[in-house]
Amino acid sequence: MLKKFAMIVSASAILSAGSAWAEPQELIIYQKWSSPAEVAALNVLKDGAEERGIEWIDITIPHDTGSNVNLLNLVTGGQPPNIFSENNPAVYRDLTQMGLGRPLTKEFEEAGVTANLPPSVVKSITVDGEIMKFPLGIHIDGMVFYNKAVAEKAGVDPASWTSLDDMFSEFDKIREAGYVPLAVGAQAWQIGYLTHALVATVGGADYFTRIYGPKPDPAALDEAPLRETFDWLRKFQQAADDGSVNRDWNMTTNFVISEKALMQIHGDWMKGEWRVAGKEAGKDFGCIQIPGAKALSVTVDAWGLLGNQPADVDAKEVEFALMTVSPDINSAFAAKKGSTPVRTDVDQSSLDPCSREVQTILKDPARQVQNPHSMVDADWQASIWEVAFNFWSDDTMTTDEAIEELKENYDIILN
Amino acid sequence: MTDPLAVRPAIRVSAGAQEKPVIFPRRKPRINGRSIAILVFLAMAAAFYCIPLYVLVVTSFKTMEQIRQGAIFALPTEWTWEPWNFAWNEACSGITCEGLKIGFWNSVKILIPSLVASISLSAVTGYALALWNVKWAGTFLFVLFMAAFVPFQIIMFPLIQLTVHLGIYGSLWAVAFIHTVMTMPIVTLIFRNYYKDIPDELIKAAMIDSGSFWRIFGEIILPMSANILIVVLIMQITHIWNDYLIGVTFGGPGGQPMTVNLANLVTVSTGTVSYNANMAAALLTAIPPLVIYFVLGKFFVQGISAGAIKG
Structure with a gap:
């Protein structure tokens, strides 16, 4: 019995060793994208991988930033994926502790990748001093997308606004023309995103880091920018339409597309909805940064590699990572996904006006901060979302009360 | 009058x-x-x-x-009908764009072994506990009863280790195995309570006639179990079909049930949403348990209200 078993094992070992010559290297890729634009972008990577002799074995499970239970289940189950979509630095720390981390610092340096990435991207993909993730695309968490037809009919030019006050002073005029000035989807995460985009806008990079950095500073909670942020939230809330309560961002975007509202402040993935509705950037809709923004919050879609693999698998993993950040593949990927390429040296003419705007903004390292998800303590982030959303939903709550609550939360969570 | x-x-x-x-x-x-x-x-x-x-x-x-x-x-x-066609034939779950039908057949492949294993094991166990003198039966029942209240989530990691050692982690078999194990306590209790009402005389007579554990089960008990089998069948089909967590945890690549496909289709963070296809997909996923319920619903009510000898 045992002998027979041993024979089968050795036979299959020989077989698999033999087939490794003929067949491409399989890599298990664990990711979370299924919507049409995302799949089109994934196929850019898949085609690139096939050219390099890599077979893409897909596991798709929806997961958001935060604790990624399914990934860790696969790891503890002994079937870890070779490549996985994950932004949360804590997961990489866990993997490194298990001996399964795979830093890319050296390979990125040698291939000249690091030098061509905006500084905020490099910070986002770095965990404890090593580059642990490879970046696929950039999104800006707070951009203003407006309907050009509505702007014309209301007689306003969003591109000329240089401050939030400029923007707000035209709200009455827009309302008189019969449009909702600013469409908002009042869900906790959307208000949370709006809040951190506003903190970056009015506070700038240094202040932002004192609230949303790895080590928040309690003194910052008492300073003017945060108060100003809450005051703006209240003004936007007062100006919002009745349908805003718990509206998905997609529906909110469609509210703007169907000419019921002038604009929406949200992540620039809004572009996807405009594109599937058959609209063109620069012609049907305009995209600007939040007027007067001192800094912009940058979301980086990033994936990681599994370490402690046989040399041939490891080589293919690294080849895959380097492929995704090569200028051609990266800009093709971004064009399909609707994001902005991570490389600053891609061909500018291939980009749409929105991505060109983003790339121009990102040339200035002082004006970019990282999405809190990739930097900050998850509990602290959750508590800011909660306070901001309560503040939005309860219009009797004052800015002072909101700040007071944040301070209490700080004491509980971080002190 | x-x-x-x-x-x-x-x-x-x-x-x-x-x-x-x-x-x-x-x-x-x-x-x-x-x-x-x-x-x-x-x-x-x-x-x-x-x-x-x-x-x-x-x-x-x-x-x-x-x-x-x-x-x-x-x-x-x-x-x-386009959204329905899209959801069934073309919707993407990750990089494979072959619609929900892939997940549908996976769900069927999970459902059948889980049903057969959980119902047959539980029926026999319930029968033994109710009608035979089993040593420690009381304690065993108590343990089963307690086990029915243990949430799956808290024993998930040990169960992953268990299936890894059994060599089935990441396959349809692991999903079916876990479903069987997790639903056994409650299903066994249902069978046991149903068989408990069978009159003693009937069993005693059968004992004199044959005395065989399996013959009595096969020729007397099983034919009397139609009602309760239908109750358990409906319960199990609904439960197993609608499950997401067990499927997503133990299925691994290629073993994911329809609910995971549905979640991939519907859960979108920064991508665009096709609400019409999502609704069609949700309805498609909900149809199988609904059909079972409509077809067997009459028996279901009978089964709950009927005792053993009335069957």
Whole structure:
């Protein structure tokens, strides 16, 4: 019995060793994208991988930033994926502790990748001093997308606004023309995103880091920018339409597309909805940064590699990572996904006006901060979302009360 | 019995016999405060389920252009099967764009072994516990009872290790195995309570005739179990079909049930949403348990209300 078993094992070992010559290297890729634009972008990577002799074995499970239970289940189950979509630095720390981390610092340096990435991207993909993730695309968490037809009919030019006050002073005029000035989807995460985009806008990079950095500073909670942020939230809330309560961002975007509202402040993935509705950037809709923004919050879609693999698998993993950040593949990927390429040296003419705007903004390292998800303590982030959303939903709550609550939360969570 | 019109014949006890039908009085239906209250309550309860269902159904037949206009209660201006076709044949779950049908067949492949294993094991265990003298039966029942209350989530990691050691982690078999194990306590208790009501004399007579554990089970107990089997069948089909967590945890690549496909389709963070295809996909996923319920629903009610000897 045992002998027979041993024979089968050795036979299959020989077989698999033999087939490794003929067949491409399989890599298990664990990711979370299924919507049409995302799949089109994934196929850019898949085609690139096939050219390099890599077979893409897909596991798709929806997961958001935060604790990624399914990934860790696969790891503890002994079937870890070779490549996985994950932004949360804590997961990489866990993997490194298990001996399964795979830093890319050296390979990125040698291939000249690091030098061509905006500084905020490099910070986002770095965990404890090593580059642990490879970046696929950039999104800006707070951009203003407006309907050009509505702007014309209301007689306003969003591109000329240089401050939030400029923007707000035209709200009455827009309302008189019969449009909702600013469409908002009042869900906790959307208000949370709006809040951190506003903190970056009015506070700038240094202040932002004192609230949303790895080590928040309690003194910052008492300073003017945060108060100003809450005051703006209240003004936007007062100006919002009745349908805003718990509206998905997609529906909110469609509210703007169907000419019921002038604009929406949200992540620039809004572009996807405009594109599937058959609209063109620069012609049907305009995209600007939040007027007067001192800094912009940058979301980086990033994936990681599994370490402690046989040399041939490891080589293919690294080849895959380097492929995704090569200028051609990266800009093709971004064009399909609707994001902005991570490389600053891609061909500018291939980009749409929105991505060109983003790339121009990102040339200035002082004006970019990282999405809190990739930097900050998850509990602290959750508590800011909660306070901001309560503040939005309860219009009797004052800015002072909101700040007071944040301070209490700080004491509980971080002190 | 004052009003002869207010009576109705009851069910004939035995067909063909010339017995007089048994009759009993029935109160005249009257509209009063109580019946109005009940009607209002029932109408509200029905609306609570029907209005979302209505939105689900009409949205699945709309074009995306119409959905963008808002007005979720409006009927489709142009009825289209396209979202249904898309959801079944073309929707992407990650990089494979072959629709929900892949997950559907995975779900079927999970469902059948899970059903066979959990019901047969539980029926035999319930039968042994109810009708045979088993040592430690009381303790065993108590443990089963407690196990029925252990949430899956807290033993998930140990179970992953267990399936890894069994060599089935990441396959349909692991999913079926876990379903069987997790539902066994409650299903065994159901069978045991059902068999407990079988009269002692019947079993004693059977013991004298054959005395074989399996023969008594196969020739006497099983034929009497139709009702309870249907109850358990409906319960298990609904439970296993609708499960997400076990499927997603133990399925691994290629072993993911339809619910995981559905979640991939519907859960979108920064991508675009096709509400019509999502609604169609949700309905497609919900159809199999619904069909089972409509087909077997009559037996279900009978099964719950009937005792063993009435079956």
